[in-house]
Amino acid sequence: MGFKQYSSIQGALLDGTLSCVSVLSHFINEIHEHKNLNAFLEVFEEEALARAKQLDEKKANKGKLYGMIIALKDNICYKNHRVSASSKILENYISIYSATVVERLLQEDAIIIGRTNCDEFAMGSSNENSAYGNVLNALDIKKVPGGSSGGSAVAVQAGFCHVALGSDTGGSIRQPAAFCGVVGYKPSYGTVSRYGLIAYASSFDQIGPLSNSVSDARMVLEVISGKDDHDATMKKESISFAGASLNKKPKIAYFKDTIYNDAIEPEVRNNTLALIEKLKASGCEVEEVAFPYLDYLIPAYYVLSTAEASSNLARFDGVHYGYRSANATNMEEVYTKSRSEGFGKEVQNRIMLGTFVLSSGYYDAYFGKAQKLRKLLTNTIEGIFQNYDYIISPTSPTTAFEFDAKGDDPVAMYLADIFTVLANLTAVPAISIPLFKSAENQMPIGIQLMSKRYSDAQLLDFSEYLMQEFTS
DSSP: OOOSOGGGTHHHHHHTSSOHHHHHHHHHHHHHHTGGGOOEEEEOHHHHHHHHHHHHTOOSSOOTTTTOEEEEETTBOOTTSBOOTTOGGGTTOBOSSOOHHHHHHHHTTOEEEEEEOOSGGGOOSSSOOOTTOOOOOTTOTTBOOOSSSHHHHHHHHTTSOSEEEEEESSSTTHHHHHHHTSEEEEOOTTSBOOTTBOOSOTTTOEEEEEESSHHHHHHHHHHHBSOOTTOTTSOSSOOOOSOOOOOSSOEEEEOGGGTSOTTSOHHHHHHHHHHHHHHHHTTOEEEEOOOTTHHHHHHHHHHHHHHHHHHHGGGOSSSSSSOOOTTOOSHHHHHHHHHHHHSOHHHHHHHHHHHHHHSTTTIIIIIIHHHHHHHHHHHHHHHHTTTOSEEEEESSSSSOOBTTSSTTOHHHHHGGGTTTHHHHHHTOOEEEEEEEEOTTTOOEEEEEEEOSTTOHHHHHHHHHHHHHHHOO
């Protein structure tokens, strides 16, 4: 019996024919055997085994996620456990509280197996920015796993857990999901609490699951979503992620420039076009829709997200908590040296960019214009969803690329998120599903679907249908 998909073994766990300890032990053994992938920064082995034994002794009132093994991205707080956002500046910091999502997982009898490596402060598209080394793609260790939730994606891909939580600021769940061949889901903004998530850009960040099936992702979303008094950005009324009545012949839009673009690898383009033709043959209406703003998505996203990051990361100053430079001789040096030594290069770049666009001389020229564009994009997307159920595109222009392939060209690295940032800019839900593989190198190709805000249940239903009908 395979253990990678929780929904396939849930019944056996609930009736006791399969023990939580045996499943957890299998995953722990896999982690030890594949340490070279560097997916985990820490495995809570003893604690997780103790919890698994307790759950095996539980005879009644078993939770919705009874025995599900879950990993946490290293920017999600878990009380009395280390959380560092994969940064030296938070090395050995121990959280004094748990994120709302963690509390809800534990209430439903899930088991937290460990914390996963990621790009520092969730800033990156390749997981090459961690202070604790690169995460390797289990399908080809010469290639990146995507980022920033690369460790969570590989933990699911390699069979180290059932589900891993990641955070998605501009594609940081969906892009690594595409590179690793797993499901990655970004919920509608305001449906899953951000309380206990170390913030990168607060108006963009969302916690979501990576899994081997849509059904596993849905089960987790049902548990972690819902109103939370700790997060003022939450939707007042909870939405359901449970299955809805599926329309198998929906209207689907696509943007010409997300397919016919010189930056897109031919196999990514061809598989996307083949899917569109299959959808048309199955009775779906699939139409090209004008969208003249593609070239503005990345600039707007990086102006706004780095502005928020420069503010959010100001708290890591060598005074309140975290790393403090031992070389400082006065107060000014405490700040400057602690931050210079504690933050990595990419984080420093984004803080500087964010500080620049918020400065008095450039605020209107950059930040103000980006805010106006965000509003325009939101209105445009809302208009499209008045006539269409979904927007389809590749998740990424390319399959997983090799390490250091884009290290000298930050713009090329940022463009890896060109199709994913739109969902964060406009607060809509989005998913990456692994429908295809490249014939050339057998690396996964992810397909992204977006739908209107708060229509998460329908998006999950249609994604599950596509995986059942069209997976190659």
